[in-house]
Amino acid sequence: MSANFTPPVNEFRHEALLYAGMADFLAGTVPFVRGGVEAGEPVLVVESAAKIARLRAELGSDTGSVVFADMADVGANPARIIPAWRDFVNQHAGDGRRLRGIGEPIWNGRSPLELIECQRHESLLNTAFATGDPWWLLCPYDTAAMDPAVIDEARRSHPYVTDGTTFRRSNDYRGLDACSAPFDVPLPAPGVEVRELAFDVGHLGEVRGLVGRYAEEAGLPSLRIANLVVAVNEVATNSVVHGGGKGWFRIWRDAGALSCEVRDSGRIDKPLVDRELSAAEAYGSRGLWLANQLCDLVQIRSLPEGSAVRLHTWLKPAPAPAAAHHRGIDSIL
Numbered sequence: 001m002s003a004n005f006t007p008p009v010n011e012f013r014h015e016a017l018l019y020a021g022m023a024d025f026l027a028g029t030v031p032f033v034r035g036g037v038e039a040g041e042p043v044l045v046v047e048s049a050a051k052i053a054r055l056r057a058e059l060g061s062d063t064g065s066v067v068f069a070d071m072a073d074v075g076a077n078p079a080r081i082i083p084a085w086r087d088f089v090n091q092h093a094g095d096g097r098r099l100r101g102i103g104e105p106i107w108n109g110r111s112p113l114e115l116i117e118c119q120r121h122e123s124l125l126n127t128a129f130a131t132g133d134p135w136w137l138l139c140p141y142d143t144a145a146m147d148p149a150v151i152d153e154a155r156r157s158h159p160y161v162t163d164g165t166t167f168r169r170s171n172d173y174r175g176l177d178a179c180s181a182p183f184d185v186p187l188p189a190p191g192v193e194v195r196e197l198a199f200d201v202g203h204l205g206e207v208r209g210l211v212g213r214y215a216e217e218a219g220l221p222s223l224r225i226a227n228l229v230v231a232v233n234e235v236a237t238n239s240v241v242h243g244g245g246k247g248w249f250r251i252w253r254d255a256g257a258l259s260c261e262v263r264d265s266g267r268i269d270k271p272l273v274d275r276e277l278s279a280a281e282a283y284g285s286r287g288l289w290l291a292n293q294l295c296d297l298v299q300i301r302s303l304p305e306g307s308a309v310r311l312h313t314w315l316k317p318a319p320a321p322a323a324a325h326h327r328g329i330d331s332i333l
Contacts, residue, residue, distance in 0.1 A: 012129040013136040016158035020144040028164030036100035044088045046103040078121040079292040082275045099135035108145040122157040123179040180271045182302030191254025200246040218258045227294040234287035239264035257312045265306040
């Protein structure tokens with residue numbers, strides 16, 4: 001193991017591992033995991049099933065104290081990944097040991113919509129864990145498979161960068177304030193045959209009815225229809241309560257998804273509002289959190305004229321009941 005493979009960790013060390021192909025991936029991750037095992041540190045690896053299999057084979061008996069989880073499940077909706085890491089950190093908080101994790105949320109095959117939200121997730125990790133127990137998260141990026149623009153963004157969202165043998169601060173890191181700033185990346189234009197509806201507190205029932213009819217026409221099963229109706233109702237209710245008392249709703253079917261959007265004149269100024277839920281907020285500002293548990297993808301934007309929340313439900317069976325994602329990583333540890 002390289003002597004500088006274990007730099008001191010007295011903070012949340014968020015590091016991009018830039019590798020090219022499987023051999024490079026293993027060269028960068030196996031020593032990282034072994035170093036954690038040898039130091040008696042809890043280690044969580046959230047990767048693809050194929051990479052987990054290769055890591056297990058390479059590590060052999062060193063996998064005894066390592067927990068593995070499939071990113072295709074944990075991170076199907078990128079907004080669920082931070083709660084999963086939070087579960088892992090909370091499991092071991094206060095015992096004096098450092099923690100290590102490997103997480104690869106971006107892979108070749110993510111849709112353009114998912115990619116943008118994954119990149120937002122990577123920036124928000126810095127905000128989520130800026131304070132609290134120090135731990136080390138390694139985020140692999142395959143430079144041989146990814147567009148160079150994706151790698152450039154990785155350098156901006158990670159304070160540290162490594163190739164597996166040398167470690168340095170990223171000169172391109174955007175900084176904690178920018179990571180936490182309101183997200184205003186434009187949303188793509190909606191599909192054709194968009195239905196629109198202005199609403200206030202007296203028209204929430206109409207919004208729910210429109211969602212239910214469209215979802216049924218799109219062929220969604222009853223549970224997924226119910227999930228989407230609840231999610232849209234929560235977000236629209238937020239507009240009534242926090243967004244000026246009214247909003248604008250639209251729904252359309254496009255590119256294998258049923259998509260809904262809620263806009264209002266309010267401002268969303270809490271960067272983690274849809275990814276953290278404290279006990280005090282359980283019956284308050286929980287709409288965006290709940291939407292992420294019930295929908296396949298949620299996009300939140302802070303725009304000059306207000307806020308936009310776009311919810312997507314894929315027109316195919318969900319990999320697991322949406323309620324299962326409330327457990328985060330707890331069910332794995």
